[in-house]
Amino acid sequence: MPYITSVLCRVLTILWFGAAVVLGSALQAAASGAVPPPPPPPSIKVPLPAKDSIPFVVAVHPYPPYTEARDGSPEGMMVDIVKIAAHRAGMRVILRQEPLDRIPALLRSGEVDAAFPLYRTAQRAELGTFCDTPVTNPETITIFTRRLSPWQFTGSLRSLADTRVGIVRGHSYGPELDKALEQGVLRNVTIFADFTQCYMALLEDRLDIMPMDLLLGRELARRYGTLGSVVQLAVVEQVFPRIVFGPGEKHARMAQQFCNGLDSIRQDGTARRIRGVFIGTYYGE
Numbered sequence: 001m002p003y004i005t006s007v008l009c010r011v012l013t014i015l016w017f018g019a020a021v022v023l024g025s026a027l028q029a030a031a032s033g034a035v036p037p038p039p040p041p042p043s044i045k046v047p048l049p050a051k052d053s054i055p056f057v058v059a060v061h062p063y064p065p066y067t068e069a070r071d072g073s074p075e076g077m078m079v080d081i082v083k084i085a086a087h088r089a090g091m092r093v094i095l096r097q098e099p100l101d102r103i104p105a106l107l108r109s110g111e112v113d114a115a116f117p118l119y120r121t122a123q124r125a126e127l128g129t130f131c132d133t134p135v136t137n138p139e140t141i142t143i144f145t146r147r148l149s150p151w152q153f154t155g156s157l158r159s160l161a162d163t164r165v166g167i168v169r170g171h172s173y174g175p176e177l178d179k180a181l182e183q184g185v186l187r188n189v190t191i192f193a194d195f196t197q198c199y200m201a202l203l204e205d206r207l208d209i210m211p212m213d214l215l216l217g218r219e220l221a222r223r224y225g226t227l228g229s230v231v232q233l234a235v236v237e238q239v240f241p242r243i244v245f246g247p248g249e250k251h252a253r254m255a256q257q258f259c260n261g262l263d264s265i266r267q268d269g270t271a272r273r274i275r276g277v278f279i280g281t282y283y284g285e
Helices: 002-031 077-088 100-109 175-182 195-203 214-223 249-267 270-283
Strands: 054-060 068-070 073-075 091-097 114-118 139-146 164-168 188-192 209-213 230-239 242-245
Touching (some): 073 091, 077 091, 077 114, 077 270, 091 249, 100 114, 114 249, 139 214, 175 230, 188 195, 195 209, 195 230, 209 214, 242 249, 249 270
Parallel strands (some): 054 091, 164 209
Antiparallel strands (some): 114 242, 139 209, 139 230
16 A cells, blocks of 8 residues: 555656646746747638729737737738638738727727627627628637636536636627626636736636637647646637628728628638638647
8 A cells, every 4th residue: 555655646746747847838938928939820822812902901819829920910710711701802901910909999990991800799889890701610618727626617607706717808708708707797807918918827826717719728728838737617608700890881881892702702611611721730620
């Protein structure tokens, strides 16, 4: 019996040390500002816009792995879908990388014509015209926690009322979580500027849970080498990411034209093929 106990202690020590090394490396990278580089973008051929195509300015907020800033220019699966949908509609996209919390003001002022990816919510209805057709498949809103966390989800968000929750400023988490946050069901909330800061706070035990899209959570864990340190606690719901055009008649006409192009590439399978290349390149699925 003493021998077995000794072996178990050694195994637990090794596991603890390994986890500490992984977490220490990830936190050191974050503290130094050295964000791990994203993988090379999937090879998607995006047609060049026609000379007579209608230009429109689109704000894109960083949302890995769907949208990325590489060499100062937004790229990623959703960017490719929007570009190809615009080409199909006879339009030309001028992309601007912008923080999520600035996008409402940019749309209202007319500084940008459209923005994505955004969830359509009652609060965002005043921003303008959302395409009924989503940019891509629904995102899976997932609550993440640290491995071996004592918290359990019983099917109601009230079971997580006492947790320390991290959210990103200006981001929607779908109707159910948004309502819980608004009504104070989740009352111990810390707001962060971006998903990386929030994720690091979870790793550092400054948070108990962090809601986000499933692929976003997987991508952050992959980049920081912490796939075994953060786990899924619960899946809340699925929400479609969309593109929204600003207020006014001009933008409503733009939206109708673009949405027709988006409908077209969804119906003929182009959007599905883009997603297939993306998922296969990043995750081998």
